[in-house]
Amino acid sequence: MSAGLIILVVLLIACAGFFVGRSRAIATAGGDIRNLHSRPNYYGLTVALFSAAPALMIAVLWLLLQPLYIEGQVSEMIAPADIPEGGSLSLVMTDVRRIADGLDVAVDAGTLTEDRIEDMRADLSDLRTRLGEVGIAVASEVRQNVFMAAKTYRELAAKLRLAMAVIVIGASLAGAAFSLLRINPDYRARNVSEHAIKALLILSSSVAILTTVGIIFSLLFETLHFFRLYPAKDFFFSSIWNPQFQGGSDLGILPLLWGTLYVSFVALIFAVPIGLLAAVYLSEYASKHVRSFAKPAIEILAGIPTIVYGLFALITVGPLLRDYFAEPLGLGNSSSSVLTAGVVLGIMLIPFVSSLSDDVINAVPQAMRDGSYGLGATKSETIKQVILPAALPGIVGAVLLAASRAIGETMIVVMGAGAAAKLSLNPFEAMTTITVKIVSQLTGDTEFASPETLVAFALGLSLFVVTLGLNVLALYIVRKYREQYE
Template sequence: MTVLLLLTILLVLAAAGFVLGRQRSLAMTGGDPKKLHSLPGYYGWHAALMALVPSFLVLILWLIVQPLLIERDLAGHLPAATLADPAATELALADVRRVAAGLETAVGAGALTEAEVSAMDAATTDVRATLGKVGVALGSAVTPEILNAARDYRVTTATAALWRTVVVIAVAIAGLAWALKITGPDLWARNRVEKVVLGLLIAASTIAILTTVGIIWSMLSESVNFFRQYPMADFFLGLTWNPQFRGGSELGFLPLLWGTLYITVISMIVAVPLGLFAAIYLAEYAGPKVRAWVKPLIEVIAGIPTVVFGLFALITVGPFLRDYFAQPLGLGNSGSSVMTAGIVIGILNIPFISSLSDDIINSVPQSLRDGSFGIGATRSETVRLVVLPAALPGIAGAVLMAASRAIGETMIVVMGAGAAAKLSLNPFEAMTTMTVKIVGQLTGDTDFNSPETLVAFALGMTLFVITLCLNVLAVWIVRKYREQYE
């Protein structure tokens, strides 16, 4: 049974538990809810949660532990030379999973029978051709060890799935039966439900925190591995970016930092005035009908995929800047440039700044505006001298958050700015950013033990620190000055 079908069954049992729990609580009081400690709905939720939560936790734990145990057993089929190399072991296990999936597909489609799978011999049977008929692509020849491991993998996975279904449904039914058994007028159902909900909220917060910790740990550990192989001073102070997977690489960080900051500054020059002026107009000048149309139209920009913006930069903005600015001024003849990426990223950030600034300006107390109007100030003077200074901390925070988003942009930079890592002041030259090089270093057949690949994690960690500092600064600015205008 698939996990999705199993979850559906759990939800059905939970729904049945809600109905049964509610009906049982009313039946035990003769239909009078006043004799119950809690409202009847809480008894229903109590039964539903007792059926769903324990079984769901068992399912999650099973899904985490099962692959670890199965892969540990599969390791016994692999040669000692393969097990000695972690990368080779991972590739072999991937082949085992692909072969097992191909055999399962072939059996399901009727191309093979279970007897033929059991009799299949890698030494005498063209396994690749057989699996190719069902669309399974393998990166290497299927050895007898891989084939035997795949067969065991199929059997073990099927058996584990069967026991998973039995155990999870049994836990759900047991939880439901126990909840119905203790249901009565004296059961504090509301308190129990609120404790379970509180625990779920704490678990959700914990998962979010642990995810962040896991991201930091994964980048930090690989970054430490990189700096053990490549000098830290050469990375942070180097002026040349020239990775060579055959050795002799120059992995200077400064050209990538310069390109990232250059594109970010240009994008902010575009996004901040346009976004802020749009927010001022919508908050202070536009009527309800105009605001109802203009605000959603501006926010539509935020829903456009970045790859579409990249195509816009490549096909429209880049050639326009090249033909009408770069070539006439003698500054270059390439459509890929810092200016192209910066302008398009700025357009992408307009709704971000506009929406946040609009909410911040609307949160300024109306009494400040009324006081300004009372002493004879015009609307524009009120906006310039009263509203904007009051909203400035929040606007500054919005700008810094938009800058963090611009720093992390990848697709637009790839299509609009090129991939050249260089130090130049010419905005019409092609440059690149840290995010582009992170993707580039991890793309293709790479050796994760080489500094040329591990440098991506060092770049990611550095980028994480930069954006984190900007976000912390934005939050600090908002919190420090917010109370002055409450």
């Protein structure tokens, strides 16, 4: 039984428990709900919570720990001789999982026999040999131990899935029975339900923190692994990016970091003034009719897929900048450039700046405007001297959101700026960013334990640190100016 089906059964038990618990509460009160401590729905809710919450917690923990347990058991079956030269145990375990998936398909089709296993093993060995002849690297030679480990992996996974179904559904039924037996007219069902819901809200509010911690640790562990294989000094201070999956790579982050900041800077230079001016116009000058049309029209830009922006950069903006600016000025002859990606990315960021700034400006108290007008200030003076300074913390937040969006963009950069890692001030030259290289380094059939693959995690952690620095700077600016108006 799959995990999704198990969870569905638990939810059905919880739904049934709600109605059964509600009916039982009314029955214990002799049909008069005035004799109950709480309303009938609270009794049903307690049964549903006891049915679902413990069972779902067990299911989540099981799904997290089961892969670790299975791999720990199966990896002991892999002998050192089964690990290819220059390979790793993790790469062999990848083969084990893939073969186990193939065995699952064969079992579902009802065709798995010992002869079939041997045929699959021979076919895979022949495929690896042919790939090696044309120069495509493969993880390892197929060995008998690998197939036996895959078979054990499949069997152990099937047994644990069955055990999970029995334990989770049993816990759900036990929770329902326990809560039903506690129902009586004096049972404080409302208090129990509210405490449970409060705990659920606390858990939900902790998801963002736990997710951030999980992201940091997942990046940190792989980054430390990378720095054990590649010198940290060369990564942070080298100006050459030249990955070679056959060895001898130069993995300096400086050209990628420069391209990321350069493209983001050009995008913000384009988006922030236009977005802020649009927000000021919509909030202070536009009529209701114009605002009702213009604001949704601007926000449509945020809903356009980034691949469409990439095509727009590749087909329209890039050739236009090349033909009318780059070539006449002698600054380049390529349609892929920092300026191309920056302009198109800036167009995409306009609604982020405009909509958030508009909301912040509208939130400035009307009394501040009236006081400025009462002192004889004009509308433009009120906007410059009162409204914008008061709304500055929110505007900084809008710009920060736009900057974070620009730094994390991939598709527009790939199609607009190219993939050349270089250090240059010429905005008409092709460059690339950290996000593009993260994708390229993790794409393809390459050994996961190699520096050329693990560098993606080091790049991701570096990008995280850059974004964190922007958040700290924005927080400092917000606090500095907010004190003037509190």
